[in-house]
Amino acid sequence: MTQPGPRPARILLADDHTLVRRGVRLILDAEPDLTVVAEAADGAEAVAQARGLDVDLAVLDIAMPRQTGLHAARELARTRPGLRILMLTMYDNEQYFFEALRAGASGYVLKSVADRDLVEACRAALRDEPFIYPGAETTLIRTYLDRARNGGPLPERPITEREEEILKLVAEGHSSKEIGDLLVISPKTVERHRANLLQKLGLRDRLELTRYAIRVGLIEP
Amino acid sequence: MTQPGPRPARILLADDHTLVRRGVRLILDAEPDLTVVAEAADGAEAVAQARGLDVDLAVLDIAMPRQTGLHAARELARTRPGLRILMLTMYDNEQYFFEALRAGASGYVLKSVADRDLVEACRAALRDEPFIYPGAETTLIRTYLDRARNGGPLPERPITEREEEILKLVAEGHSSKEIGDLLVISPKTVERHRANLLQKLGLRDRLELTRYAIRVGLIEP
DNA sequence: CTGTCCATCCGTGCCGACACCCATATTTCG
DNA sequence: CGAAATATGGGTGTCGGCACGGATGGACAG
Numbered sequence: 001m002t003q004p005g006p007r008p009a010r011i012l013l014a015d016d017h018t019l020v021r022r023g024v025r026l027i028l029d030a031e032p033d034l035t036v037v038a039e040a041a042d043g044a045e046a047v048a049q050a051r052g053l054d055v056d057l058a059v060l061d062i063a064m065p066r067q068t069g070l071h072a073a074r075e076l077a078r079t080r081p082g083l084r085i086l087m088l089t090m091y092d093n094e095q096y097f098f099e100a101l102r103a104g105a106s107g108y109v110l111k112s113v114a115d116r117d118l119v120e121a122c123r124a125a126l127r128d129e130p131f132i133y134p135g136a137e138t139t140l141i142r143t144y145l146d147r148a149r150n151g152g153p154l155p156e157r158p159i160t161e162r163e164e165e166i167l168k169l170v171a172e173g174h175s176s177k178e179i180g181d182l183l184v185i186s187p188k189t190v191e192r193h194r195a196n197l198l199q200k201l202g203l204r205d206r207l208e209l210t211r212y213a214i215r216v217g218l219i220e221p
Numbered sequence: 222m223t224q225p226g227p228r229p230a231r232i233l234l235a236d237d238h239t240l241v242r243r244g245v246r247l248i249l250d251a252e253p254d255l256t257v258v259a260e261a262a263d264g265a266e267a268v269a270q271a272r273g274l275d276v277d278l279a280v281l282d283i284a285m286p287r288q289t290g291l292h293a294a295r296e297l298a299r300t301r302p303g304l305r306i307l308m309l310t311m312y313d314n315e316q317y318f319f320e321a322l323r324a325g326a327s328g329y330v331l332k333s334v335a336d337r338d339l340v341e342a343c344r345a346a347l348r349d350e351p352f353i354y355p356g357a358e359t360t361l362i363r364t365y366l367d368r369a370r371n372g373g374p375l376p377e378r379p380i381t382e383r384e385e386e387i388l389k390l391v392a393e394g395h396s397s398k399e400i401g402d403l404l405v406i407s408p409k410t411v412e413r414h415r416a417n418l419l420q421k422l423g424l425r426d427r428l429e430l431t432r433y434a435i436r437v438g439l440i441e442p
Numbered sequence: 443c444t445g446t447c448c449a450t451c452c453g454t455g456c457c458g459a460c461a462c463c464c465a466t467a468t469t470t471c472g
Numbered sequence: 473c474g475a476a477a478t479a480t481g482g483g484t485g486t487c488g489g490c491a492c493g494g495a496t497g498g499a500c501a502g
Contacts, residue, residue: 017311017332019339023243041333090238111238112262118240162449173428175488189450195490206489207394210428214435220312381478396458410480416460417478427459445502451495459488469478 008035009126010054014046014069015061015088020111024059024088027115034122043067047075055083057126062089062100070103077104086125088118091215106130159200164218166193170206171213229256230347231275235267235290236282236309241332245280245309248336255343264288268296276304278347281326283310283317291317291324291437298325307346309339320436327351380421385439387414391427392434 011028013036015021021039028034038053040046043060044067050058058076060069073085086107087100100108107125109118124130159167169179176194180187194206203209213219232249234257236242242260249255259274261267264281265288271279279297281290294306307328308321321329328346330339345351380388390400397415401408415427424430434440 017241018335019241019244019248019309019332020238021244022247022336023240023245026243026247027240088240111240114239115243160448173426177488185449186451188452191490192451193449198490204490205394207428207431210431211435214432383479398458406479407481409482412460413480419460443502446500448497448499450497452493454491454493456491457489459486461484461486463484464482465480467478467480469476471476472474 008033009056009122010035010037011122012038012040012046012049012053012055012058014040014043014058014064014072016041016064020061024118027118028122031119034119043069043072046072050076050080050083057084057086057122059086059088059122062087062091070099073100073103073105084125084128086121101130159197163193163197166190167197167209167213168218170194171210171219229254230277230343231256231258232343233259233261233267233270233274233276233279235261235264235279235285235293237262237285241282245339248339249343252340255340264290264293267293271297271301271304278305278307278343280307280309280343283308283312283321286441291320294321294324294326305346305349307342317436380418384414384418387411388418388430388434389439391415392431392440
């Protein structure tokens with residue numbers, strides 16, 4: 001056994017659920033080479049914490065009030081280039097996975113994973129190695145990681161911001177006319193966006209669109 | 222200070238996220254009068270665990286794969302009348318709250334609450350007192366709880382078996398004709414059932430019907 | 443600069459959802 | 473037994489979802 005490094009890696013932990021922070025902190029602090037030095041309950045708080053502290057790794061939940069983990073990740077990757085970022089989320093979803101990598105995260109772990117996987121993901125992130133969460137090794141992700149490793153072109157975001165906006169409203173049950181009035185655009189434009197969404201996501205109708213939106217956490221049932 | 226009871230209350234903990242179970246278990250086991258004796262990762266597992274074990278209280282997450290916490294709560298309330306049920310969820314939402322009470326839960330706590338509130342909610346549930354999570358004391362909830370306390374009539378779920386069958390199929394995205402073919406009845410009859418469902422549940426269209434079905438655990442997103 | 447992607451807009455047409463009206467056979471229950 | 477609820481079937485009409493065409497202007501990258 002070799003000596004551990006000069007000091008354990010310093011971790012910032014952000015999740016809006018107190019109970020999750022409890023569990024994660026318990027697991028990470030049990031490792032000699034990892035220590036949680038700060039907690040945050042939303043994305044803005046996480047960014048603020050990282051500003052004033054010496055932190056090596058940020059573990060961010062995606063779904064947080066006010067500012068999401070993805071948003072915070074983009075901010076952190078921009079302002080603190082040396083900082084590693086690990087997304088910790090309940091969403092087993094390719095969309096979010098790609099979004100996370102694009103936001104500057106080097107790892108993506110599900111909240112349902114075992115303790116060991118979480119620890120390994122943290123260590124991998126600290127080495128700046130991409131971490132594939134177990135059970136998500138789909139062809140798409142493999143392709144993505146291969147391309148990322150070889151410096152190839154990354155696939156673009158399948159869904160634009162505007163489309164996500166429309167997706168959310170459609171899934172909430174609003175008609176094209178309502179959405180058009182809300183966004184001050186023609187109902188026909190809304191329908192065009194909706195049609196593009198159906199095509200891009202490979203779905204059939206707005207009912208499947210709703211279930212998709214619920215699945216990825218865009219809206220609540 | 223009096224002596225604690227002859228034994229701590231035995232708790233079954235169900236949540237699909239390992240990390241949440243860690244946190245909750247840590248908090249509850251720290252209390253001398255509470256002990257977690259079993260864990261489950263989904264609703265079906267929770268029901269199975271409760272069958273073979275001596276359990277006083279079930280702490281159930283709502284959003285779980287395969288079978289939701291609400292579904293499991295209904296099952297448990299039916300098969301194990303003595304068992305107390307506490308819903309633990311991320312949804313700060315009246316709909317869910319009512320759905321939980323109707324499913325047989327005696328408490329409703331958010332995952333973002335502090336440790337103390339979770340412990341107090343468990344103790345309240347064990348005494349079979351309804352627990353209002355902090356910040357959710359709306360008029361609607363007060364009325365409901367008053368009626369529950371005074372033994373008044375609780376709003377029932379006025380859905381027949383046949384209607385639930387149609388509800389499920391509609392929520393899965395099938396058309397009236399498809400459902401008619403499947404159940405060997407006229408599409409018009411399907412439409413009549415669907416119309417009755419909308420009226421009974423106070424919903425507007427099949428999109429809300431879908432979200433309702435997901436909420437009560439009838440189908441998955 | 444030129445091409446690609448994005449957001450915006452329009453017309454036509456079909457079909458299913460949904461509301462409103464109606465009736466009838468069976469079962470359940472007071 | 474008679475009333476109510478349930479499950480079944482029908483007709484008619486409006487409206488919106490969705491597919492299929494098309495077009496334009498602006499932003500950004502190669």
